[in-house]
Amino acid sequence: MSTGKMHFEYQVEGGNFSAAGFPSSQVKKTLKQLNVDGNVIRRTVVALYEAEVNIVAHAYNGIISVDIDTEKITILLKDEGPGIADIKKAMEIGYSTATPEVREMGFGAGMGLSNMKTNADHLNITSEVGKGTIVEIINYFHQ
Amino acid sequence: MESQTHAQFHHALKFREDICIGCSHCMNICPTEAIRVGHGKAQLLANRCVDCGECYRVCPVGAIIVEQDDFENIYNFTTRIALIPSVFTGQFPDSVDSGAILAAVQELGFTHVFEVEEGVEFLNERFNEYLLQHKPIKPLISPFCPAVVRLIQVKFPTLVRNIILLKAPVDITALHARKTLTDQGIDPSEIGIFYVTPCAAKIVAVKSPVGEEKSVIDGVINMNYLYNKIFKILRQNKGKSEIPAFFPLSGKSVCWSLTHGEADHMKQGPSLAIDEINNVIEFLEKVENEEIDGIDFLELRACDESCAGGILCPGNRFMTVDKLRKRALKSDSIRGSYPAEFQGKIGIANDFLHHNISLGEVHPRSMMKLDDNMAEAMIKMKRIYDLNHMLPQVDCGICGSPSCKSLAEDVVQHEASIKQCIFIQKILEQNDKMDIQESVLIMKSIWSDNKLDQNSLKDEITIPLLQAGEEFTNQGKK
Numbered sequence: 283m284s285t286g287k288m289h290f291e292y293q294v295e296g297g298n299f300s301a302a303g304f305p306s307s308q309v310k311k312t313l314k315q316l317n318v319d320g321n322v323i324r325r326t327v328v329a330l331y332e333a334e335v336n337i338v339a340h341a342y343n344g345i346i347s348v349d350i351d352t353e354k355i356t357i358l359l360k361d362e363g364p365g366i367a368d369i370k371k372a373m374e375i376g377y378s379t380a381t382p383e384v385r386e387m388g389f390g391a392g393m394g395l396s397n398m399k400t401n402a403d404h405l406n407i408t409s410e411v412g413k414g415t416i417v418e419i420i421n422y423f424h425q
Numbered sequence: 426m427e428s429q430t431h432a433q434f435h436h437a438l439k440f441r442e443d444i445c446i447g448c449s450h451c452m453n454i455c456p457t458e459a460i461r462v463g464h465g466k467a468q469l470l471a472n473r474c475v476d477c478g479e480c481y482r483v484c485p486v487g488a489i490i491v492e493q494d495d496f497e498n499i500y501n502f503t504t505r506i507a508l509i510p511s512v513f514t515g516q517f518p519d520s521v522d523s524g525a526i527l528a529a530v531q532e533l534g535f536t537h538v539f540e541v542e543e544g545v546e547f548l549n550e551r552f553n554e555y556l557l558q559h560k561p562i563k564p565l566i567s568p569f570c571p572a573v574v575r576l577i578q579v580k581f582p583t584l585v586r587n588i589i590l591l592k593a594p595v596d597i598t599a600l601h602a603r604k605t606l607t608d609q610g611i612d613p614s615e616i617g618i619f620y621v622t623p624c625a626a627k628i629v630a631v632k633s634p635v636g637e638e639k640s641v642i643d644g645v646i647n648m649n650y651l652y653n654k655i656f657k658i659l660r661q662n663k664g665k666s667e668i669p670a671f672f673p674l675s676g677k678s679v680c681w682s683l684t685h686g687e688a689d690h691m692k693q694g695p696s697l698a699i700d701e702i703n704n705v706i707e708f709l710e711k712v713e714n715e716e717i718d719g720i721d722f723l724e725l726r727a728c729d730e731s732c733a734g735g736i737l738c739p740g741n742r743f744m745t746v747d748k749l750r751k752r753a754l755k756s757d758s759i760r761g762s763y764p765a766e767f768q769g770k771i772g773i774a775n776d777f778l779h780h781n782i783s784l785g786e787v788h789p790r791s792m793m794k795l796d797d798n799m800a801e802a803m804i805k806m807k808r809i810y811d812l813n814h815m816l817p818q819v820d821c822g823i824c825g826s827p828s829c830k831s832l833a834e835d836v837v838q839h840e841a842s843i844k845q846c847i848f849i850q851k852i853l854e855q856n857d858k859m860d861i862q863e864s865v866l867i868m869k870s871i872w873s874d875n876k877l878d879q880n881s882l883k884d885e886i887t888i889p890l891l892q893a894g895e896e897f898t899n900q901g902k903k
């Protein structure tokens with residue numbers, strides 16, 4: 283591993299809400315040890331958590347890869363799932379296709395994607411219906 | 426890079442080397458991993474300590490002491506004010522009236538006695554206003570317990586902005602007392618305010634306040650010290666029939682420092698009360714991960730049963746809670762019969778206090794960061810990860826660090842050697858990379874010569890080599 287760079291990967295299992303939150307908690311710990319500004323840590327944790335929960339709630343399984351260098355954190359979430367037909371619509375506050383079971387878990391307000399947008403410096407979503415979704419989040423340490 | 430400027434971290438807990446037996450109980454209990462053992466003594470890492478006092482509770486020999494001001498200091502002032510927290514009145518039997526306790530404190534040498542919680546009704550109003558004004562930040566965290574404030578500074582730096590920047594009841598009452606007496610024409614330099622503290626954290630809050638230049642309080646008196654003196658006076662006064670004139674606190678005020686004392690009175694939204702420092706840490710982890718939703722106000726206290734469980738409270742914490750709840754009920758039932766304007770009562774509106782209640786910014790002082798330089802921190806993190814994987818994860822503490830992980834951190838920060846791990850020593854010995862002399866020297870450097878003195882076993886005790894089927898007893902072979 284070259285200096286000044288770090289890489290982590292996490293598996294995400296669709297439907298497993300009780301395990302959700304582990305990657306954001308680990309990323310938080312790492313960023314704290316790197317003395318990253320508290321505000322950046324908070325935004326990153328929120329964005330990552332929402333993106334992870336979307337895989338748990340809406341897809342079958344996924345992989346989160348996290349890359350950290352001295353400038354920024356780049357998070358890539360790739361899932362196998364139904365995909366999103368209309369990304370623009372999905373981004374709208376309140377839009378949700380969450381099942382009653384997911385709503386029972388306290389999710390499905392249709393806030394996740396917009397929350398991600400406000401907490402990411404850079405958010406890029408690509409999706410193929412019937413295959414899956416790729417979410418890229420980048421946050422910079424020094425504004 | 427490693428050397429933090431330790432001088433800036435004042436602590437009320439002091440470790441007495443002459444008494445410490447190097448047993449490591451304190452190291453193992455410390456919730457912020459702020460203690461190591463070296464040269465047979467507990468060593469405090471000042472930048473990590475939050476003065477919660479957990480170490481003080483477990484020390485078997487009383488080697489950890491709580492600093493206190495000389496009581497005679499009160500006589501440096503002609504006007505001597507004692508600030509008594511209601512938990513102090515909860516240390517005595519139900520039969521002793523709280524007024525009699527306060528009168529006994531005055532008799533001890535004070536000119537005025539105020540109850541700390543006199544400022545509570547005023548503060549509660551300000552809290553509710555503050556919660557309304559700071560709605561977007563959730564949850565807002567009470568600044569009441571200084572150990573919690575420091576815990577957030579060192580371990581949860583991202584939550585520093587959630588701390589409510591308002592002073593504690595003791596500061597409000599102190600400000601009010603000073604103002605009242607100054608207004609009566611007393612020279613301010615002649616007024617000395619002394620706070621009777623249930624814990625070390627509150628001492629630190631007075632001696633090196635967070636979010637303030639200097640405390641309005643001039644000195645502290647440890648509660649266990651005062652308890653003995655007051656107990657004696659109360660015994661002498663038994664049978665005296667003067668009724669001391671103290672305006673009874675509201676029930677809310679009496680119970681403010683107990684668990685739920687604050688949370689039950691925040692009107693602006695859902696609140697939660699959590700006590701005991703490990704519970705607090707567990708919950709703050711979740712708050713930091715943004716996993717907690719729908720809580721506007723958090724009351725967090727480092728001690729189990731909050732201040733009733735303060736390390737300087739001589740009484741049993743459950744009994745204290747019970748007594749205070751009874752006092753609160755009684756208090757509420759008789760308050761109506763007292764004249765409204767009575768000694769020391771602080772109204773809900775008070776312009777002077779209004780202008781002086783705010784705290785300055787609270788700054789994070791993270792113990793988590795591995796290095797100020799991020800690239801350097803990444804290298805260290807990688808090394809810690811690798812070293813930790815070589816260690817057995819037994820967390821036995823024999824290396825002098827509280828866990829395998831913390832030894833790995835100490836090694837990378839040049840505070841320890843990986844050879845301090847007893848398992849690593851055994852592995853090296855098997856590979857002829859370490860001899861017994863070296864391992865003994867290392868163990869002595871951690872635990873002192875006398876714990877490893879080869880002549881320390883009594884002659885009559887011979888350590889037997891066990892044969893198969895034999896039983897070992899401390900008398901030798903059976």
Ligand SMILES: Nc1ncnc2c1ncn2[C@@H]1O[C@H](COP(=O)(O)OP(=O)(O)OP(=O)(O)O)[C@@H](O)[C@H]1O
Pocket residue numbers: 332336337339340341361363364365366372373377378379380388389390391392393394395396415
């Ligand atoms: N990874 C994904 N795979 C498939 N569909 C997704 C994915 N992420 C989001 N969506 C779709 O976008 C919609 C909006 O997502 P968003 O996160 O904003 O709200 P939500 O997940 O439904 O509710 P909330 O996040 O507030 O709990 C989802 O209901 C879902 O239809």
Ligand code: SF4
Pocket residue numbers: 477569570571572573623624625626627726727728731732733734735736
């Ligand atoms: S809970 Fe009360 S007694 Fe315990 S540390 Fe906090 S302020 Fe002190």
Ligand SMILES: [Mg+2]
Pocket residue numbers: 332335336339390393394395
């Ligand atoms: Mg969502």
